Amino acid sequence: MGSVHVDSQIPRHKQGTKKNMNLALQRMRNDVFILSQVKVPYKEGTLQHSGAQKQVADLHHRVSYGENGAEDYAGYQHRGARADGSHVVRNYTTAGTGKDYLEESGLVISGKAVRYFQQAAGGAV
Numbered sequence: 001m002g003s004v005h006v007d008s009q010i011p012r013h014k015q016g017t018k019k020n021m022n023l024a025l026q027r028m029r030n031d032v033f034i035l036s037q038v039k040v041p042y043k044e045g046t047l048q049h050s051g052a053q054k055q056v057a058d059l060h061h062r063v064s065y066g067e068n069g070a071e072d073y074a075g076y077q078h079r080g081a082r083a084d085g086s087h088v089v090r091n092y093t094t095a096g097t098g099k100d101y102l103e104e105s106g107l108v109i110s111g112k113a114v115r116y117f118q119q120a121a122g123g124a125v
Contacts, residue, residue, distance in 0.1 A: 021059055024120035028109050029053050029061040035105035040065065041077050041097040050074065063102065078102060 033053040042048040053063045066074025080099030081088045092098050109116075 018058065020120040020122075021117070022055070024113075024116040025059060025061045026055065027120070028113065028116050029055075029063055032102070032105045032109045033063045035108060036063065036065075036102045039097055039101035039105065041092045041101070047074055047077055063106075065102065 030053065033051060037048065037051060040048045047065060051065050052067060055061050076082060078099060078101065
């Protein structure tokens with residue numbers, strides 16, 4: 001009787017899939033960051049320049065504002081109100097900017113998620 005040799009390609013495909021997912025998430029993170037930069041309020045410019053994007057771990061990416069000591073101000077500008085609700089921002093100083101700048105950018109990009117994953121996998125768009 002002959003012997004059968006099985007050469008499993010599963011680990012290689014698993015690693016390739018993870019790489020493609022990370023690539024797609026990296027592109028999405030970058031585009032969210034770019035869109036949010038346009039919408040972030042910037043009378044002084046400190047909030048806009050505090051924006052950061054990074055890969056925290058595999059399949060875990062982050063875009064944030066105000067991590068360098070301006071957390072309270074960044075949250076205030078993003079919510080459009082103080083945490084206790086005592087003061088609401090009625091008018092932002094720059095046209096086209098306003099509250100929920102990061103969330104809105106994330107929603108726009110997540111609506112195109114399938115395209116990002118198709119491109120990363122080398123499929124048709």
